[in-house]
Amino acid sequence: MVEGQRFAAFLFDMDGTLLNSxxxxxxxxxxxxxxxxxxxxxxxxxxxxxxxxxxxxxxxxxxxxxxxxxxxxxxxxxxDVEGVIAIEGAKAFLATLPAERWAIVTSAPRALAERRMAAAGLDFPPLVITAEDIAHGKPAPDCYLLAAQRLGVRPQDCLVFEDAPAGIAAGEAAAARVVVISATHAHPMQTPHRVLADYLQVAVDINEQGLALVQA
CATH class of the missing domain: 1.10.150 (DNA polymerase; domain 1)
Structure with missing residues (x-):
């Protein structure tokens, strides 16, 4: 369970986590x-x-x-971005986050990430880690380690939002906590992590100790 635990930053995969492509x-x-x-x-x-x-x-x-x-x-x-849509509740959820406290960490190249986020009606944060930024992609932890470094926080103080096994493994290898978004899953995933169908059931509580997921 991660509800109520405080984090320095939230790190989001893109495809399958913030949007359905x-x-x-x-x-x-x-x-x-x-x-x-x-x-x-x-x-x-x-x-x-x-x-x-x-x-x-x-x-x-x-x-x-x-x-x-x-x-x-x-x-x-x-x-071809026909049918690319935001995961339910994602836009409103992201809008509540301080810009310096979250990032997108995607396996997509930057140009594709920009195109899909725009197609889904989602805003780009100041920090986006893409395929071009790292030598070893997911399931290696490099992308999440880099995101934490650039935000000036420890990876173990981050909450990673993921949907795919490779990304979940990358978050785990970075020593971050992980939440699994299941909106695009055709079948239930066996995982020890907290699973959320979408962003409608959670909100963010923010104080000087950091960010916490709470029930909406």
Missing amino acids: IASAERVWARWAARHGLDVEAFLQTIHGVRSVETVRRQNLPGVDPEREAAAITQAEID
Whole structure:
């Protein structure tokens, strides 16, 4: 349980956590997988929460340049944001947070993050850690460690909001506390962490000791 515990900052994954981009992402990736003769249905289960270049690299496709393919996929995702929507309650929840006390930590490149946040009607915070900012993507903790450093807080004093196994593992490896947002989950996830369907059931209490989740 994390309700009532005080944190120095809140760190949010983007896709599946603040917004739902599954339809858009799966349209783009399904076309790519079909072109390369992959089992599309099985492949789509592997794309969430990690950087595109790492998804491509894992396929070990002969003659395929992962960096070039990832760049093309990112552009296709930027061009197709139909159906990208905010998770329920996310916009109002974020509006209550002090700008210097939260960040987005996403596996998406910055241009794609900007496009999807705009499509979902969500504002960009001052600090956004993206795929370009780190050498090792989720499940490595680098992105969350960097976000904490840039906010001037300890990672163990942060609350991470995540939805995918790779991101949850990254938050754990950074020694942060984790909350799982299940809005886009087709099936219940087995996790020891607090699970929230969306942001409608929680609010934020702010004082000089930090930020705390409370029941709305």
